[in-house]
Amino acid sequence: MPTHTRTAGPRDADAADCGCDEGRRLALTRRGVLKALGGTALLAATVGEAQFAFGAGAGTKQNVLVTVVLAGGIDGLSVVAPIGDPDYAPNRPGIAISPSKAIQVDTRFGLHPALAPLYPLWTAGKFGAVHAVGQESPTRSHFEAMDELERAAPDSSARTGWLDRTLGMLPAGGALEAVALGQSGVPGHLRGLHTKLAAQKLDDVKLPIDAKVTPLSLWQKSMATLHAGARPEVSTPMHSALTAIDLLTTKVPASAATGGPAYPNNGYGQGLKDIARLVKADAGLRVATVQLGGWDTHVNHGNVDGGVFAPNLKTFADGLAAFAADLGPDFDRVTVLTLTEFGRRVKQNGNNGLDHGHGCAMLLLGGGVDGGKVHGTWPGLATADLDSGLDLRATTDYRAVISEILTTRMGVGSTTDVFPGYKAPAVGAVRA
Numbered sequence: 319m320p321t322h323t324r325t326a327g328p329r330d331a332d333a334a335d336c337g338c339d340e341g342r343r344l345a346l347t348r349r350g351v352l353k354a355l356g357g358t359a360l361l362a363a364t365v366g367e368a369q370f371a372f373g374a375g376a377g378t379k380q381n382v383l384v385t386v387v388l389a390g391g392i393d394g395l396s397v398v399a400p401i402g403d404p405d406y407a408p409n410r411p412g413i414a415i416s417p418s419k420a421i422q423v424d425t426r427f428g429l430h431p432a433l434a435p436l437y438p439l440w441t442a443g444k445f446g447a448v449h450a451v452g453q454e455s456p457t458r459s460h461f462e463a464m465d466e467l468e469r470a471a472p473d474s475s476a477r478t479g480w481l482d483r484t485l486g487m488l489p490a491g492g493a494l495e496a497v498a499l500g501q502s503g504v505p506g507h508l509r510g511l512h513t514k515l516a517a518q519k520l521d522d523v524k525l526p527i528d529a530k531v532t533p534l535s536l537w538q539k540s541m542a543t544l545h546a547g548a549r550p551e552v553s554t555p556m557h558s559a560l561t562a563i564d565l566l567t568t569k570v571p572a573s574a575a576t577g578g579p580a581y582p583n584n585g586y587g588q589g590l591k592d593i594a595r596l597v598k599a600d601a602g603l604r605v606a607t608v609q610l611g612g613w614d615t616h617v618n619h620g621n622v623d624g625g626v627f628a629p630n631l632k633t634f635a636d637g638l639a640a641f642a643a644d645l646g647p648d649f650d651r652v653t654v655l656t657l658t659e660f661g662r663r664v665k666q667n668g669n670n671g672l673d674h675g676h677g678c679a680m681l682l683l684g685g686g687v688d689g690g691k692v693h694g695t696w697p698g699l700a701t702a703d704l705d706s707g708l709d710l711r712a713t714t715d716y717r718a719v720i721s722e723i724l725t726t727r728m729g730v731g732s733t734t735d736v737f738p739g740y741k742a743p744a745v746g747a748v749r750a
Contacts, residue, residue: 327682331397337643372567381685381727382597384654385481386586387505388634390613391460393672395434395660395710396677398447398692402426405699409665412621413672419622427692431622432631435639439683442538444642446648446689448719448747449698451680452457452712454662457506458674460614463659468506471719478511481605482614488604488709493562495597495604500531500589505607507657513693515562518585519571520592523566534564580631586610590637594644597652604728612636613658617669625670653748654683655719661710664699669694677710681717686727686749726750 364559379405399415400406402425407414408449420428421437427449429437439445454472457463466472472481496514498504505517517523538560545553573595581587589608596603612630642649661678677697682689695713697703705711717733721742724730726749733742 321433333468333635337457354468378602379600379651380602380604381480381729382595382603382606382652383484383623383723383728384652384655384684385507386634386638387507387607387609388653388656389609389611390615390657391463391660391662391674392452392613392658392659392678393615393627393666394449394657394677395662396545396619396655397430397631398449398679399428399430400426400449400696400699400706403625403696403699405664405701408549409699411666412670413619413625413666415622421577423664424656424692426696430628430631432628433635435632436683439639439642441692443539444685445681445683446687446691446693447682448680448693448745449692450677450710450713451716451719452660452677452710452714454715456676456709456712458660458676459673465506467508467657469717470618470720470736471738473740476738478510479505479507480717480736481507481607482512483513483736484605484724484730485510485512485734487724488728489517490603491604492565493558494565494601497593497603497606498598499606499608499720500585500587500591501609505609508605508607513558513588518568519573519588520570520595523563525563534560534567536562542577553677569601570595575700581640581644582637584610584633586633587640589639590641591644594641597645597648610637615662616667616671616673619662619666642683651683653682653686654732655723656681658737663708664704664710665708674704677712680716682719682747684724686723687745688749693745694750714742714745715742718745719747722746722748 350612374703395406399420401415401417401420401422415428415430417428418435419431420432421434423440429440436445463647468479469476477725491513493513496508496512498508498514498516499520500518502518506516508514515523525534541556541560545556581591586608593606597706607689610633612626615627618625618676622628638654645652658678661675662672663675667673697713698708702705703711717737720739721733722745724733724736730736
C-alpha cells in the first residue's frame with residue numbers, strides 16, 4: 319500500500335536533540351513549553367484536560383489495533399509458564415507455577431491461573447501467545463529498552479514511534495483515529511506527526527464553557543474565521559480538537575449511559591472502557607493504546623497465591639475480559655497485543671523476585687488471532703540455551719508479530735516504512 323499524504327503537525331520535542339549543546343538547549347526549551355501546556359511532546363491544542371494533535375472518518379467499521387503497554391518488564395515465564403520444561407521449576411523454587419495450578423494449554427505451556435477470565439477466549443480461538451519474543455539488541459535498562467521498543471527503528475535515525483508511522487501508511491483520518499486513554503500524555507510508540515488524542519477520560523474532552531451560552535458551532539465558526547489563510551500547522555489543531563468534541567458529543571454515548579460489564583477501577587480499566595465506547599460508536603478509531611504498570615517485580619514476585627504479580631495479572635485479565643464482553647460482535651474487528659520493554663531473569667533472586675531479563679511472551683486477543691495456541695520457537699531453559707546463561711533467548715523479533723498484524727488486519731501493504739531496514743518473517747499468529 320502506498321503511503322498516503324498526511325497533514326504534518328508539530329515534531330517530537332526530542333527530535334532536535336542531536337547531542338550537541340545547541341540541540342540540547344533547543345530540546346529543553348521545547349520541553350519546557352510543552353510541559354507548561356500539558357506535558358505531552360505532541361501537544362497541539364488543549365481543551366479541558368484532554369490533549370490533541372491532528373485527528374478518523376466515522377461510520378466505516380474499520381479494524382482497530384489496541385496496544386496494551388505492560389510497563390516495567392513483565393515476566394513472560396509466569397504469564398505463559400513453560401511447566402513442561404525440566405529447567406523451569408528448579409530455577410524458581412519459590413515462585414514457579416506448578417502444573418497443578420496452571421491452566422495447561424499444551425504439553426509444554428500453562429497459563430497463569432490469574433488469566434482464567436480470558437481462558438474462554440483461548441478456547442474460542444480468540445486469545446493466543448507468542449513466546450520467546452524480544453528486541454534485536456536487548457538491554458536491561460527500562461528507559462533504553464522502552465525507547466527502542468517504541469521507536470522500533472534500531473538501524474535508523476527515525477525519532478517517531480512505530481504506531482505513528484503506521485498511521486502514515488493508512489488513509490488520512492479525522493479527529494478520533496488514534497487515542498491514548500487512561501494515562502497522561504502520548505506514549506512513545508504513538509509519538510510523531512499524525513492524528514491522536516490523549517486523555518485520562520473521554521469525559522474530560524470538553525470545552526470549559528456553557529454550551530447554551532456559547533455553542534460549539536460558534537466556536538467552530540470563530541476559529542475558522544480566525545485561522546482563515548493560516549498554515550495547516552496553525553489551523554488544524556484547534557479544528558481537530560473541536561471536531562473531536564463534536565463527535566464525542568453527537569456520536570459517542572455518554573459513559574454513564576453505556577452500562578456493560580465492570581472494568582477495573584483504575585486508569586487501565588477506564589482507558590479500555592473508553593476505547594470500547596469509541597469502537598461501538600464507530601467513531602473512526604484505528605489505533606488505541608492503554609497502559610498497566612507494576613511489573614518490575616524485583617521483590618516478592620510471589621506464586622499464584624501471594625506476592626505482587628498475581629493480583630496485577632488478574633487486573634490485566636479482568637480488564638480485557640470486560641473489554642471483550644463489552645464489545646460483543648465488534649471484538650472481531652479489534653486486535654489487541656501486549657508490549658513490554660523486556661522479560662525477567664530465568665532464575666529467581668534472593669528476594670523471591672526476578673531481575674531484568676530479555677525474552678518474554680507477547681499476548682494477542684481479538685479478531686484474526688490464531689488463538690488457542692502458543693506460537694514461536696521455544697529455545698529451552700537449559701543454561702547452555704540461555705542468553706548469556708541468564709535470560710530466555712528471544713527467537714522472535716517483536717516487530718515480526720506487529721508486522722503480521724499490520725499487514726493482515728490493518729491493511730498496511732508493507733511495513734518497511736514502519737520498521738526501517740527490517741524484513742519481517744512469518745510468525746503465523748494472525749490470520750487475514
